[in-house]
Amino acid sequence: MNVDVEALIREAGTAGPGRIRAAARLMTIAEGGSGAAVNVLGKLAGAPEPRLVLGLTGSPGSGKSSLVDRLLQHCRAENPDSHIGVIAVDPSSPYSNGAFLGDRVRMMRHAGDPNIFIRSAATRGHIGGLAAGVFGMLKVMGLAGCDIVLIETVGVGQMEIEIESLADLVLIVLAPGQGDAMQFQKAGLMEAGDVFVVNKGDCAGAAEFHAQLMASVRLIDHDRKQRGPDSVRLVSAREDDGIAELLDYLDRRRDAEADRWLARRRTRLGTHLRAAVLELAQRRLEAEWSALADSDPVGRVLRGETGLAELSDALLRHAALNNV
Ligand SMILES: Nc1nc2c(ncn2[C@@H]2O[C@H](COP(=O)(O)OP(=O)(O)OP(=O)(O)O)[C@@H](O)[C@H]2O)c(=O)[nH]1
Numbered sequence: 080m081n082v083d084v085e086a087l088i089r090e091a092g093t094a095g096p097g098r099i100r101a102a103a104r105l106m107t108i109a110e111g112g113s114g115a116a117v118n119v120l121g122k123l124a125g126a127p128e129p130r131l132v133l134g135l136t137g138s139p140g141s142g143k144s145s146l147v148d149r150l151l152q153h154c155r156a157e158n159p160d161s162h163i164g165v166i167a168v169d170p171s172s173p174y175s176n177g178a179f180l181g182d183r184v185r186m187m188r189h190a191g192d193p194n195i196f197i198r199s200a201a202t203r204g205h206i207g208g209l210a211a212g213v214f215g216m217l218k219v220m221g222l223a224g225c226d227i228v229l230i231e232t233v234g235v236g237q238m239e240i241e242i243e244s245l246a247d248l249v250l251i252v253l254a255p256g257q258g259d260a261m262q263f264q265k266a267g268l269m270e271a272g273d274v275f276v277v278n279k280g281d282c283a284g285a286a287e288f289h290a291q292l293m294a295s296v297r298l299i300d301h302d303r304k305q306r307g308p309d310s311v312r313l314v315s316a317r318e319d320d321g322i323a324e325l326l327d328y329l330d331r332r333r334d335a336e337a338d339r340w341l342a343r344r345r346t347r348l349g350t351h352l353r354a355a356v357l358e359l360a361q362r363r364l365e366a367e368w369s370a371l372a373d374s375d376p377v378g379r380v381l382r383g384e385t386g387l388a389e390l391s392d393a394l395l396r397h398a399a400l401n402n403v
C-alpha cells in the first residue's frame with residue numbers, strides 16, 4: 080500500500096474537514112514501527128509540539144484512566160477551543176490479553192468529542208520500540224493542534240522508565256492501600272516522578288498516605304529535583320476533588336520550568352531521531368544480509384576465508400550502494 084505521507088501531513092496540519100482522518104492515519108503509521116513510521120517521524124521533526132505532555136503512570140487500578148477522564152473534562156470546560164490528545168499504552172503482552180478495555184470504557188464519554196484524540200499504543204510486538212512509536216504519535220498530535228497530550232501507562236517494567244523520555248512531567252498516580260511510602264521509595268518510583276498524585280482521596284487512609292508521601296519527598300529531595308511538598312497532590316477522580324487545583328499546579332510548574340523543559344524536549348527529539356536513524360540503518364543491513372545468504376557468509380567465516388570485520392565492512396558498502 081502506497082500512502083502519500085506528505086499529503087496526509089498537509090491535511091493533518093490544517094483546519095480542514097479531513098484533519099482528524101489524516102491525523103488518525105498518520106498515527107496508525109507512526110505506531111506501526113515500519114519504515115514508513117520513521118519517514119513520518121523524520122518529516123515531523125520540526126512540527127509544532129503540544130504545550131504540555133503529561134505522562135501518567137502508577138500501579139494497576141490506582142485510577143489513572145479516571146484521572147485522565149477528569150483532566151479532559153476540566154481542560155475542555157476551561158478552554159473550549161483547545162485540542163487534547165490521549166495515548167493509552169496497552170499493557171498487553173503476548174502472555175495476557177491486557178486490561179485495556181477498562182481504559183476505553185472510562186474515557187468513552189469523550190470519544191465523540193472532535194477536539195479529543197484518544198489512541199492506544201500496544202506494547203505487543205514492540206519490544207524496545209514502543210517509545211519511538213508513541214513519540215511519533217505525539218508529534219502527529221502536535222501537528223494536528225493538540226495543546227495537551229496525556230500518556231497513560233501502567234507502571235510496570237520498561238515503560239515506567241521510557242515515559243521519562245516522552246513526557247514533560249511524569250505523574251505517578253497512587254492510591255491508599257497500595258503499600259506505604261517506603262515501598263515506593265524502594266521501587267524507584269520516587270525517583271521517576273515529577274508529581275505524585277494520591278488519588279481516591281475519598282477513601283479511608285488517603286490523607287495519612289498523602290502526609291506520609293509528602294514527608295518522604297521532603298526527605299529524599301534535598302535539592303536534587305525541583306519538586307517540593309506541593310508536588311504531592313491529594314485528589315479524588317471519582318468526586319472531582321482537587322483536579323482543578325492539580326491542573327493549576329501543572330501550569331505553574333510549566334511556567335517555572337519552561338527553560339528546562341525546552342532543553343529536555345530537544346534532547347528527547349535527538350534521542351528519538353537517533354533511534355529512528357539507527358533502526359532504518361539496521362533494516363537496510365538486514366536486507367543486505369539476506370541478499371548475501373547465497374554466498375554463504377557464515378561458511379566463509381568458518382573456513383577462514385573472511386573475517387567478521389571484513390564482512391561487516393562489505394555489508395555497509397553494499398547497503399550504501401544499493402540504497403534499498
Ligand atoms: N473511590 C474511588 N475510586 C476510584 C477513584 N478513581 C478511580 N476509582 C476506581 O478505581 C478503579 C480503577 O480505576 P481506573 O481509572 O481504571 O484505574 P487505572 O489506574 O486506569 O487502572 P489500569 O489502567 O487497569 O491500571 C475503578 O473501579 C474506578 O472507579 C476515586 O477517586 N475514588
Ligand SMILES: [Mg+2]
Pocket residue numbers: 143144145181182231
Ligand atoms: Mg487505566
